[in-house]
Amino acid sequence: MRAALDLFVEQGYEATTVNQIAERAGGLTKTTFFRYFPDKREVLFAAGQQIHARVLADAIAAAPDPATPLQIVATALDALAATFTDERREFSARLRDVIAGNGELRERAALKRAALADATAEALRKRGVTDPSASLAAELGVRAFYCAYDRWAEPTNHQSLAEITRRELDELRGAIATLS
Amino acid sequence: MRAALDLFVEQGYEATTVNQIAERAGGLTKTTFFRYFPDKREVLFAAGQQIHARVLADAIAAAPDPATPLQIVATALDALAATFTDERREFSARLRDVIAGNGELRERAALKRAALADATAEALRKRGVTDPSASLAAELGVRAFYCAYDRWAEPTNHQSLAEITRRELDELRGAIATLS
DNA sequence: AAAGTGATGTGACTTGGTAACGTCACCACC
DNA sequence: GGTGGTGACGTTACCAAGTCACATCACTTT
The missing domain is CATH 1.10.357.10 (Tetracycline Repressor, domain 2)
Known part of the structure; x- marks a missing residue:
């Protein structure tokens, strides 16, 4: 979630891809992201x-x-x-x-x-x-x-x-x- | 909107594709649908x-x-x-x-x-x-x-x-x- | 050592959504 | 009766969200 918020502040929400979030959160991938969050928006709310x-x-x-x-x-x-x-x-x-x-x-x-x-x-x-x-x-x-x-x-x-x-x-x- | 609602009732919302809605609404295509509605959900609310x-x-x-x-x-x-x-x-x-x-x-x-x-x-x-x-x-x-x-x-x-x-x-x- | 378990990656796929460009009909105006 | 505009629509190509089946690898259990 920290990785996502940082990226959203830097580039905006729409301009940030899920792969970028996963990558910044410790070199992960899209698939792993979606194992933890049901969709892209939820990363900011699930916590x-x-x-x-x-x-x-x-x-x-x-x-x-x-x-x-x-x-x-x-x-x-x-x-x-x-x-x-x-x-x-x-x-x-x-x-x-x-x-x-x-x-x-x-x-x-x-x-x-x-x-x-x-x-x-x-x-x-x-x-x-x-x-x-x-x-x-x-x-x-x-x-x-x-x-x-x-x-x-x-x-x-x-x-x-x-x-x-x-x-x-x-x-x-x-x-x-x-x-x- | 009528075409969309009918299809949603018949097959469910997720199982219905935008192309199907456009097709039933007079043989149109996805592009035309998105000229009238900003996204798939909005078709039920815009009216x-x-x-x-x-x-x-x-x-x-x-x-x-x-x-x-x-x-x-x-x-x-x-x-x-x-x-x-x-x-x-x-x-x-x-x-x-x-x-x-x-x-x-x-x-x-x-x-x-x-x-x-x-x-x-x-x-x-x-x-x-x-x-x-x-x-x-x-x-x-x-x-x-x-x-x-x-x-x-x-x-x-x-x-x-x-x-x-x-x-x-x-x-x-x-x-x-x-x-x- | 074998078998199981959990976290992750890979690759392929569907679909929502966008954009550039082309076509066709219709209408107005000279 | 051409001429040019306008609006509605299609075609094609593209991107990214989200899903799925399958593979890998580490670590643990028996």
């Missing part, structure tokens, strides 16, 4: 996304018992944000820029985001939150996290991802009241 | 999605003036749902099944859904709704519409899409109160 879903699901399962859906989601987001240490900031920024610069990658990102929201909603349902509320709370949480992630990756920003996420979720909570 | 965004945006711009964001979204969804006449039901069901049966197509659908929500939020912003609320109201509306669309496509269902959408949006509105 994180299933793990993120597990972190959220575990935290939701372990959240204290008498809590509103948004409180559960807030503690889960805390756990997820804590896995993004400050050393990963610059890496995350490059990843975000590469994804933003290519349609195929944005498409994959949209799918991953939806999958993360689905997994979160499922974890909430397992805790007894009924379905319109579960999906909604999950969607709000994932939205807050992605907004926070974008701002965290900005080099001018020097707060922790957990802080930004909490603030973002609070802002969404406030916006809910203005809707109807 | 609707930009039009839906325009319908929503126009309806939002024309909504009565003193209204809450969710009221504006509700009238826009009415306008959108009205474009789905009952004759399109069976067609929509087949389309939905084909999309649900293939990963690439689900991915594209996720992108289209996000794009529709973005366009809706943008239209709300043009009406002066500020940003966390605009994105949120748009997301809620699009979610309600997609849920309604799925239920409307079921052959056992005999209500209009507009009715189902209104009910779905009301349900979401109610779920909001249970979140925090």
